[in-house]
Amino acid sequence: MRQTLAAALLLSTVSAPALSQTIYPIDRAQILTGAMFDLKVEFPGLAEPGKISVTVNGQDHAQALGRAATYVAREDDKDQSAVTLRDVVIDKPGRYVVKATDGVNTREVAWDVYETAQPRKARNVILFIGDGMSNAHRVAARILARGIQEGKYKGKLTLDDMPAMALVSTSGVDSVITDSANSASAYTTGHKSSTNALGVYADRTKSTTDDPKVETITSLAQRRLNMAVGVVTNTEIEDATPASMVAHTRRRAEYDVIVQQFLDQKPDVIMGGGAANFIPKSTAGSKRGDDQDYVERFKDAGYAVATTAGEMKAASAAGAKKLLGLFNLGNMDGVLDRKFLKVGSVKRYPEQPDLTEQVKSAIEVLSKNDNGFVLMVESGLIDKFTHALDMERAIYDTIMLDNAVKVAKDFADQKNDTLILVLADHTHPVGIVGVMHDDMDGPAPNVELRDRLGIYAEAGYPSYPAPDAEGYPNKVDVKDRLALFSASFPDYYETYRPKMDGPNNPTVAGKEKGTYAANEIYAKSPGAQLRPGNLPKDGNSDVHSAEDSLLNAYGPGSEMVKGSMDNTDVFKVMAHALALGTAK
Amino acid sequence: MRSHSEPRSNPPKLRLSRRRALLALAAGLASGGVRTAAAAPAVLDFADLYEASGVLGLKFSPKLLSLKGASVAMQGYMAPPLKAESDFFVLTREPVSLCPFCSSDADWPTDIVVIHLRRAAQPTRYSDPIAVTGVLEVGSATDAATGFVSQIRLMNADFRIV
Numbered sequence: 106m107r108q109t110l111a112a113a114l115l116l117s118t119v120s121a122p123a124l125s126q127t128i129y130p131i132d133r134a135q136i137l138t139g140a141m142f143d144l145k146v147e148f149p150g151l152a153e154p155g156k157i158s159v160t161v162n163g164q165d166h167a168q169a170l171g172r173a174a175t176y177v178a179r180e181d182d183k184d185q186s187a188v189t190l191r192d193v194v195i196d197k198p199g200r201y202v203v204k205a206t207d208g209v210n211t212r213e214v215a216w217d218v219y220e221t222a223q224p225r226k227a228r229n230v231i232l233f234i235g236d237g238m239s240n241a242h243r244v245a246a247r248i249l250a251r252g253i254q255e256g257k258y259k260g261k262l263t264l265d266d267m268p269a270m271a272l273v274s275t276s277g278v279d280s281v282i283t284d285s286a287n288s289a290s291a292y293t294t295g296h297k298s299s300t301n302a303l304g305v306y307a308d309r310t311k312s313t314t315d316d317p318k319v320e321t322i323t324s325l326a327q328r329r330l331n332m333a334v335g336v337v338t339n340t341e342i343e344d345a346t347p348a349s350m351v352a353h354t355r356r357r358a359e360y361d362v363i364v365q366q367f368l369d370q371k372p373d374v375i376m377g378g379g380a381a382n383f384i385p386k387s388t389a390g391s392k393r394g395d396d397q398d399y400v401e402r403f404k405d406a407g408y409a410v411a412t413t414a415g416e417m418k419a420a421s422a423a424g425a426k427k428l429l430g431l432f433n434l435g436n437m438d439g440v441l442d443r444k445f446l447k448v449g450s451v452k453r454y455p456e457q458p459d460l461t462e463q464v465k466s467a468i469e470v471l472s473k474n475d476n477g478f479v480l481m482v483e484s485g486l487i488d489k490f491t492h493a494l495d496m497e498r499a500i501y502d503t504i505m506l507d508n509a510v511k512v513a514k515d516f517a518d519q520k521n522d523t524l525i526l527v528l529a530d531h532t533h534p535v536g537i538v539g540v541m542h543d544d545m546d547g548p549a550p551n552v553e554l555r556d557r558l559g560i561y562a563e564a565g566y567p568s569y570p571a572p573d574a575e576g577y578p579n580k581v582d583v584k585d586r587l588a589l590f591s592a593s594f595p596d597y598y599e600t601y602r603p604k605m606d607g608p609n610n611p612t613v614a615g616k617e618k619g620t621y622a623a624n625e626i627y628a629k630s631p632g633a634q635l636r637p638g639n640l641p642k643d644g645n646s647d648v649h650s651a652e653d654s655l656l657n658a659y660g661p662g663s664e665m666v667k668g669s670m671d672n673t674d675v676f677k678v679m680a681h682a683l684a685l686g687t688a689k
Numbered sequence: 690m691r692s693h694s695e696p697r698s699n700p701p702k703l704r705l706s707r708r709r710a711l712l713a714l715a716a717g718l719a720s721g722g723v724r725t726a727a728a729a730p731a732v733l734d735f736a737d738l739y740e741a742s743g744v745l746g747l748k749f750s751p752k753l754l755s756l757k758g759a760s761v762a763m764q765g766y767m768a769p770p771l772k773a774e775s776d777f778f779v780l781t782r783e784p785v786s787l788c789p790f791c792s793s794d795a796d797w798p799t800d801i802v803v804i805h806l807r808r809a810a811q812p813t814r815y816s817d818p819i820a821v822t823g824v825l826e827v828g829s830a831t832d833a834a835t836g837f838v839s840q841i842r843l844m845n846a847d848f849r850i851v
């Protein structure tokens with residue numbers, strides 16, 4: 106999901122009349138030995154340099170951390186002083202109490218600096234993220250892809266069939282509800298962040314590039330272990346989840362900045378949609394703000410560039426060491442559209458690869474590195490379709506994620522040296538409430554659609570055809586369909602059926618600026634029912650929810666996955682598996 | 690704006706035949722009403738703007754290029770304009786669920802057409818299909834007032850609700 110930043114920034118700067126200083130990293134931060142981070146102390150008002158003291162375990166910070174922090178008297182031209190120390194590294198594990206005072210107010214936070222044990226358990230780590238994937242998506246995917254009879258499934262999803270499992274809590278620094286930026290950032294850095302922020306703690310200043318940074322797993326794996334790194338998605342590559350592998354910005358919407366950060370960090374494999382921010386502004390289809398050609402820049406940096414499945418496979422088979430795959434100007438199409446309905450932008454881009462093919466090619470390129478690899482794979486449209494109340498498309502893309510996990514698991518089984526993690530970055534408030542039956546209670550239009558929703562015993566079972574070899578029923582508009590609803594919605598027309606002509610677009614801009622109205626196109630669907638929204642009028646889609654994500658894990662290092670975990674613990678699991686914190 | 694964009698989806702299409710019929714009708718009305726004796730404008734569909742494919746940039750279609758400078762008629766939806774009474778708005782293939790100008794990022798569809806009206810007008814309901822006639826301009830241009838970059842524009846245009 107993509108949020109406008111104005112509101113969030115406003116909140117972060119206007120709210121919280123700080124009573125005492127704010128210290129970043131925050132209290133209870135867990136920090137990997139050897140990982141870089143920026144220390145920042147924000148004083149509530151003007152603080153005189155002579156009266157400021159920042160200590161670490163009782164010792165002046167300059168001595169404890171090797172360098173003195175930089176003082177700014179008036180941040181953003183306001184009566185607010187701050188000190189910042191960039192690129193701090195702590196090599197010795199233990200509890201670090203940071204105490205900051207301006208002579209009047211004093212605040213202290215404690216960090217837990219942890220090391221990782223040798224020997225390294227995993228050579229490779231593959232982190233699968235089903236963006237917004239919730240329990241209902243998984244269960245629906247299992248029903249469609251494996252079948253169910255007399256209450257028993259005829260098979261398990263690949264992601265069901267893993268030895269380790271945990272619940273992962275997802276809230277951020279600023280809010281109990283998270284977005285895909287700070288939630289993914291927790292996985293890739295081990296630090297909490299705030300809505301719309303990636304690889305930073307969101308500070309109070311207006312600038313979106315000065316916030317205190319934390320190091321990504323990409324940087325750590327490259328810098329400390331010379332590993333290969335890959336980022337694979339079917340959304341725009343600049344979108345929050347894939348961007349979290351490289352980005353440091355307060356504002357996830359700054360795609361041009363994120364493209365530059367990909368180039369700076371140079372992951373060996375970069376694949377997804379989002380070509381619009383790689384091509385010069387004057388080229389039709391571009392969304393860049395300047396005339397830079399980043400496709401050329403990546404080529405100059407040694408990347409093979411692929412724009413179709415065929416080019417991608419050829420490049421990985423030919424031994425490309427670095428591969429940039431851009432398969433759509435915007436988000437790639439979902440699997441239901443690509444393989445079955447042929448709508449969306451499939452006609453314009455008929456050769457977009459499947460996520461399974463992307464994973465195969467990525468592993469082919471990355472596994473050439475003798476030091477192993479870290480790969481993030483996102484099935485990102487689960488979230489986008491769920492926002493748009495397009496549940497069938499979200500379910501098909503969940504099945505696709507499971508197929509991609511199967512590719513990785515088959516690779517892992519060759520040597521048992523790869524840790525696989527599968528989870529969501531956050532959930533949606535979705536549930537399977539029954540089964541729609543077109544022929545319930547006689548022929549249409551005599552019966553309202555809501556009375557064709559079978560609940561409890563009348564739900565029975567859906568009538569999707571048996572899945573094909575990849576787990577997809579080849580028909581989605583069957584007469585007995587799973588009814589999957591979100592508990593959060595804007596004004597929209599509920600049509601109780603899959604959208605066969607293209608992805609759902611439930612709302613359009615409303616009369617009043619910044620508001621939304623139900624898209625009247627759907628009023629024409631027989632029996633459509635206007636549902637007045639239960640969300641604020643400036644919301645145009647279903648929203649994220651605060652429930653825990655399910656995490657499944659497989660391979661060496663997965664034994665740490667159990668019980669109830671915090672999202673920052675997911676980074677720790679990967680760091681421990683790779684022994685990423687062992688001083689080099 | 691609390692919430693966000695989302696799938697820059699291509700929602701359900703009206704049937705082409707019907708759409709073309711409506712469009713032709715509307716174009717006829719528009720040209721009959723306000724235009725001078727010029728021939729009926731050529732009908733241009735959103736599907737006609739670009740050639741298929743082109744991940745690294747869209748290519749103008751031969752049809753589009755052949756109509757450069759000609760009076761054309763298009764049907765689409767008005768995206769919410771910058772201000773209430775405006776002589777400048779974006780025409781989209783499907784109704785958009787966000788305001789490109791309010792949004793911090795360029796999250797509008799790729800195949801948009803910028804409309805410069807003959808005279809400022811009040812916006813329509815954003816879910817109403819509209820028919821626009823104007824003189825076709827093709828090529829990258831940046832609007833001086835807003836910085837909005839466009840590839841295809843209809844100048845000196847009129848529109849009506851279909």
Ligand SMILES: [Zn+2]
Nearest residue numbers: 106237285488
């Ligand atoms: Zn989202």
